[in-house]
Amino acid sequence: MKSTAILALLAAAGIAGSAAGAERPRFAIDTEAVYDPAAVAPYAGHHPEVYAHVDASIEAHVAALQRWMRQPSISAQDVGIDEMAEMLRSDLEAIGFQETALVPTDGHPGVWGYYDAGAERTLLVYMMYDVQPVNPEDWDSPPFEANLVDHELGRVIMARGATNQKGPQRAFLNAIESIVAVHGRLPVNLMVAAEGEEELGSPHYPQIVDAYEDRMRTADGVLFPMSVQAPDGRTTMLLGVKGILYFEMESRGGDWGGPQRSEIHGSYKAIVDAPALRLIQAIASLTSPDGNTILVPGYYDGIRPPTEEEQMLINGAARSRNEEMLKNAIGVARFIDDLSGRDALVETLYMPTLNVDGIWSGYTGEGVKTILPHVATAKVDSRLPMGLDPDEALAKIRAHLDANGFEDIVIRKLSGYPPAQTSVDAALTQAVIGVYNKYSKGLSIQPRIAGSAPFYQFTDRLGLPLVPAGLGHGRGAHAPNEIYLVEPGPGVPVAGLAEIEKAYVDLLYALAGK
């Protein structure tokens, strides 16, 4: 279509908004070697007295989960936050944490706990005690009654926070309670550093780290209790997350032109600039016409390609990937450029994105209304792989807009944090794999996921490996009828609450090398 000479000229002329020559890097997978988690020896330890204690206490353990879930703790609405923070703190104290405290922040308080086992190894446990809001009328069982309900998978607790994240977290505490009850002390030292603002994007978690940074650095790794089993029993391990930059772009009439006070009659467009068109042009300048390649100069430059370890993990993850199931689940007929297999996986995990989460301006009702709106706004996010920092990304976007004459477009940053990555070779990761191999039917390891979480506080700031881990199954996070499976029905090959807790028992001993 376009000759190379023209493309060269275009590049030389720096044509604004042209897609000419813009391409996403394609990272090659140089190896056919596959990381095989099955090659990690299953955890060989056995702690029958503790397991027996778990089994004997299971009614009380279920009740402990229900007690947490019956305490609302909706961070967005400040409902029950202080009560839940205190419940967590006093639970830690009751278990035997010598040190517990509420941690003041500029938002909801954190909770700190330290259990000194006099052990060599120390595990830092990240927890969140807040939950999403609810529409009670959408629920089959009231969201804060935490009733036991019969489900196709078995006996479940239905409650807001059931799986996200009270169930797995309290299951972890049940496990250590049984260890302490049987053996008097834990095999590792524990730090708990919990927040009440995860559902708000963790805006003040850095302040919690500030308060205990030196001590946190001495930990050997970070566990985020999470149930990661699918209904067929398979487990998935996530070793990394993308970072995110989230901002609003706005065009508003001003000295540059456009109506400043309010919308005006649409016929004035002939001689009056349109903020809506300016915003549309500014956003359009950021991507290729298909919306899939970012045209901001240098945006792809620093991205770290998959390491050899990650390539082996990708080769493994590609084997267990079911693309048709994924397409069906999200209602998508085809992926961009008809990507599939490893290519789709590398694109998903290693490319930064530019996405419009929302845009609004002017008249959005039925029929015809002819106005020239004075303001137009969009919400935009960019998911960031390793090698692209949010502040750097924002600076590049700003520079691109300015260079293309869009100085009048206002950017308001709402959130931003870098990606996080943990190595499969970390002692914590290996211990978790060993425990999974003891209990579950098959483990797939994702070198990272396309979503974001502020785990960089641990991986980058503290230099610690972080693994979200735990057996069991829950679903319905952020939705009505959230559940946590406590007693799987016949033939459902998923861990119930007792097995979830036994696996956490094993994990602590595995970390201690026992």
Place this chain on the structure above:
Amino acid sequence: MKSTAILALLAAAGIAGSAAGAERPRFAIDTEAVYDPAAVAPYAGHHPEVYAHVDASIEAHVAALQRWMRQPSISAQDVGIDEMAEMLRSDLEAIGFQETALVPTDGHPGVWGYYDAGAERTLLVYMMYDVQPVNPEDWDSPPFEANLVDHELGRVIMARGATNQKGPQRAFLNAIESIVAVHGRLPVNLMVAAEGEEELGSPHYPQIVDAYEDRMRTADGVLFPMSVQAPDGRTTMLLGVKGILYFEMESRGGDWGGPQRSEIHGSYKAIVDAPALRLIQAIASLTSPDGNTILVPGYYDGIRPPTEEEQMLINGAARSRNEEMLKNAIGVARFIDDLSGRDALVETLYMPTLNVDGIWSGYTGEGVKTILPHVATAKVDSRLPMGLDPDEALAKIRAHLDANGFEDIVIRKLSGYPPAQTSVDAALTQAVIGVYNKYSKGLSIQPRIAGSAPFYQFTDRLGLPLVPAGLGHGRGAHAPNEIYLVEPGPGVPVAGLAEIEKAYVDLLYALAGK
């Protein structure tokens, strides 16, 4: 910045979405001659018996206006429509129209009336009997009580429809009522062809014309009763309107890509197409980066430049143009390209526009929500000067989108009609100017306005000149506290109701050459 050679190459390569080489035509004004309406002789006729009847009947005439305004007729909400249509029909009958009828359409009914004066000349009167909706709590006086209220300009009626359009229209009927009362018959034949859907964009007016087309063609011109005096007494005459094309553009996930069922998690953007970005790119491809030049091939090709007559009118209109007042009124710091004077006027009246009236997609609330929306929609209008037909405009836009790979963008046409133009030399126009020159302090003639009205039904389809005309002042159309001035206060040089009616009396006699 860019060399001519590169621009030529760009043009040859047909670079999608690039502004290179795209320019709006600039129409030159070749003459310094000015059309001077003051050179038209003031209407010299005098009809003292009729004027006396108007003065003696003024209380009843005010009451007739109030009776109309007290009858709600909100077309958008179907409130009082049938009652108002019948009130207009029976008023025409009472005045002496030999023929009156409700005209069924696929929407609200039209009203037809014919007054056979046995005269040589026939005037067609376009009327609208519907009004805009109201928010009664925003009004100082209830919108359908039509109370007489003291205002800084004098005595006014405050009501929905006061100036848009019941006041001027009923004033016109008062005038002919007085002529009939005094002389027994009118000096011209009258046709009335009213609609009840003007505020909806006149979707069924063509059906009303269908019913009486052959007879309407025999008229000598079309009057739209309208009060066009400013508070300082100056009158403005509008000889043309732009046409309009109004449509929605939508991108929705489908076979081409993107989520089809609902929004999905924003992190999927890495491998899933984004309808919001597609819509933004498609709209962006329509204009230059500043949003002010339309890049659709051929969009400017057929535009008719100002005729010599129009150039003389533009020279006149430019003299009375107060740009600072206009900028202040609409809250705009500068016009596009810092246009002013005649250039601004030509741009306003002769360039087609592309305007985004509204756009919406995804999450538009407070804070952060990371989703990939499955649908994005915009409302777009294009104002059309003479030489650009709405269907032709739409076809060019569709072809441009298809040629640039945006076949997946759906266009839904909501409205469209061509522009309309009347010559200043038409007999009706000259008669109106003569009457204005008798009564008012200064007339400025706009060859056309930037806004739109479906007057093409008269000018193009029936080949008739159309003039919106009448003395007097009202304000607040489509807004709370709409008023019509019936009795100007001391020192306010605007016609009151009696003078408005006398000027309509004169106009009918002027048309008859009497």
